[in-house]
Amino acid sequence: MTFEQLIQATPPEWLLKSSDADDIAIVTVGRLVRNLDGFPFPGWSTADDRKKVSEQVLPVLRQLRGMKNAFCAELSDLSYEQRRLLLARKQLTPCMAARQDGCHILIPPRQNAIYMVNEEEHLVVHCCQRGNRIRDILNDLSKIAATLDGKLNFARLPETGNLTSLPSEAGDGLQLYTMLHLPALTLGNMMSQVTKALEKLHINISPCYSDGEDDTGSLFILYTLPGPIDSTAEIAGHYQKILRQLITRERQVRQRLLEDPELRLADNVARAYGTLRHARRLTLRETRNALSMLRLGTATQVLEWENLDPTDATDSLKELDLIIALTSAAAREEEEPGLPTARATLTRSFLKAHPLHFAPEFS
């Protein structure tokens, strides 16, 4: 599969579809890391070392189930724009995007997993699922780990577990990440409280697109730190429980905002809708913030779709979000003066094709 075929193929379900319940948990990623014994870690290795690691790992990965016709590329063969596109599709990590010779990426045709050779560790596997389907991710990763563990000589110590370039991350070699849309908690200025509370529970949360001034698009990444040996089941259970509580809390705050007699939620949603519906130029930050409010408005039924089923509409918004991200990834703002106009045209066309009206109590 070539890069063009990968980009033109139907995007994977996790990238386009929303979770079953709502738009709060957008996508969950399980990250499995392993290092080969006898080789320097990628950050400390030479191009020759990395090549030797790739020569051992790539043939084994190619034999995995579902890898026939997989997309495989050495990072030095991918252009800056191609890497930006993969980053926007969440199919490449920022660390990997900066790599060159001897570093490879493999994506099977189903695009349910991403295999990176010589990222921060010799082998990094990302398994992705829409929503918060943690059990599915753990099942997929445990199958992959069981197959690979029998075929490659990974670096392990009995008391430490899988060895990683950061000693604090040695152990089970597994981390979980979930992208969350938390506009109500953001509007209610509650994110700093949430962050502090989560720290005490050994779970971390950070803004997804923070630009240093504001939390762009109210999107956050909730993540576990890698756990010690034999802790995966316990950590995953703890993580899932916290994730559910966070989703419930966001829903409760949404409800409270809806009951606000000052109509602040409706006002924010109306302003965002007006911007997306009529603006002629939109910055990426403005677009992300307005789309976040639009999502909140439709999820709380302040706004109602005229010709779309709510589930299809949530998926369509996710698709619009992806198109905006891909368009923005193709060029840098300062290098492409037409980008703000193109963004505004995209959102106007989308909302013209899928009109919305305010619910009677907010009109």
Add this chain to the structure above:
Amino acid sequence: MLRLQVKKCHICGKRASISLTQIINGQISELALCESCAKEKGIFDPQTLTFAEKFFPEDIKAKVDKIVRELAGMQQGEATDSAKDEQRDLLVRCPVCQFSLSTHRKTGRLGCPSCYTVFARELAQEAGVMSSDTTDSPADERTELERELQQAIEREDYETAAVLRDRIRQLNDTPHP
């Protein structure tokens, strides 16, 4: 502004594989490093800098600025650290990958799986400091930290001592229930 040129390494004098020029508040700072010194200073993969610069220009600028400012002091400090480690009979460099203990202390990372065995003593000490962070009672934790601080001072491990001192200050600043 950041641009690439070819010069001599500011640390070892060998041919530099990378040279960085940046302008901060109107002042020009220059830094030229060979590949091994760049790794030593935490710029792990000089070949990726042009790309990394596009993605994370602020991070790279901050890192280079820090290296430029601290270069002289760090060289002196490293020499002192290594001498102390040798006195303490610790292995200061992994014989398999040549990763040094001082680089581990600066970056928190290791060079290869063998480093876990080579630097086992250092890692055990760090794990000890980290596990003391989770002690239940603040009074017990303070006593334990003070004991470790005393030990660190006795063995002239001032880096660990500074971490312990800061943790004790934090505990003292925390209001008692």
